[in-house]
Amino acid sequence: MGGCTSTTAAEDPAAPTASTSQRKWTRNSKKRADFQLAFLGLDQGGKTSLIHSLVYSQHYSSDAASDGGTSGAPGGETAASGAAPAPSSSDEPAASVGRAIVPPPTSTILSNVVLIEDERIELIDLPGDPKERRRWEEVVDCATGVVFVVDSADPMRIPVAKRELWNMVNRLRDKCLPTLVLANKQDVDRAMDVHNVAGALDLLSLRSLTDPAPITVRASSMFNPTDTKQALKWLLTAVVSLASLKKAEGEMDDLADF
Numbered sequence: 001m002g003g004c005t006s007t008t009a010a011e012d013p014a015a016p017t018a019s020t021s022q023r024k025w026t027r028n029s030k031k032r033a034d035f036q037l038a039f040l041g042l043d044q045g046g047k048t049s050l051i052h053s054l055v056y057s058q059h060y061s062s063d064a065a066s067d068g069g070t071s072g073a074p075g076g077e078t079a080a081s082g083a084a085p086a087p088s089s090s091d092e093p094a095a096s097v098g099r100a101i102v103p104p105p106t107s108t109i110l111s112n113v114v115l116i117e118d119e120r121i122e123l124i125d126l127p128g129d130p131k132e133r134r135r136w137e138e139v140v141d142c143a144t145g146v147v148f149v150v151d152s153a154d155p156m157r158i159p160v161a162k163r164e165l166w167n168m169v170n171r172l173r174d175k176c177l178p179t180l181v182l183a184n185k186q187d188v189d190r191a192m193d194v195h196n197v198a199g200a201l202d203l204l205s206l207r208s209l210t211d212p213a214p215i216t217v218r219a220s221s222m223f224n225p226t227d228t229k230q231a232l233k234w235l236l237t238a239v240v241s242l243a244s245l246k247k248a249e250g251e252m253d254d255l256a257d258f
């Protein structure tokens with residue numbers, strides 16, 4: 001399978017690490033990050049908000065060491081004085097909630113690159129709208145890992161999330177992709193905890209389908225990017241371990257051919 005990046009005017013090797021661009025997904029073009037993580041999940045689950053929180057936590061922490069807080073914001077916007085970031089997902093303005101934002105529903109595939117432990121990680125934001133879910137496959141097919149975001153405060157829609165997660169895993173079984181489920185909106189009082197979310201999605205059974213690619217669930221909230229980053233580190237470690245396992249298996253197969 002060829003590499004997978006996009007055709008975009010922002011396809012610039014010198015682009016800032018926290019950048020947002022609208023992308024058309026095609027194969028066989030050059031990669032711009034070390035890892036590609038596809039963020040999937042139902043609409044309103046919080047994918048875009050989580051990505052924004054990661055990008056902005058990076059932005060604010062790197063500001064302290066660099067330019068005092070006036071450059072490098074997603075979408076090329078200035079984010080001085082804690083101003084709400086510009087929406088990356090459509091042309092509409094985002095409403096702000098304190099330092100957080102309320103993004104409009106994502107209508108196209110978007111890309112942000114962040115640095116985690118010196119690795120360039122591409123966070124690919126997909127629309128969760130039912131009509132757009134068929135596009136997930138196009139991107140997951142090119143990704144190195146999957147982040148499936150679940151709205152833990154919306155138990156009524158967990159069965160739909162389960163169906164979409166199982167469908168995606170079934171369709172892409174051959175790809176053998178490590179999967180991180182984020183039980184999001186843990187800041188909401190009524191939110192289901194991670195154990196209940198894991199049970200409702202029947203992750204134990206799903207594990208037998210994804211094996212040897214691991215799948216796990218972690219708590220998240222857009223107000224806690226540190227936890228989200230820790231969860232992503234688990235996913236990156238899983239991606240690297242699985243690649244080593246596949247390489248070792250390949251070498252064993254080569255030896256067996258002699």
Ligand SMILES: Nc1nc2c(ncn2[C@@H]2O[C@H](COP(=O)(O)OP(=O)(O)OP(=O)(O)O)[C@@H](O)[C@H]2O)c(=O)[nH]1
Nearest residue numbers: 043044045046047048049105106127128185221222
């Ligand atoms: N309380 C709380 N609200 C959240 C959290 N994450 C997202 N939200 C809110 O949930 C709503 C949907 O968030 P989005 O980030 O747009 O969700 P999405 O998954 O990107 O939705 P689509 O783009 O439609 O697929 C917004 O009103 C957010 O402010 C969270 O961790 N806690």
Ligand SMILES: [Mg+2]
Nearest residue numbers: 047048105106
């Ligand atoms: Mg979105």
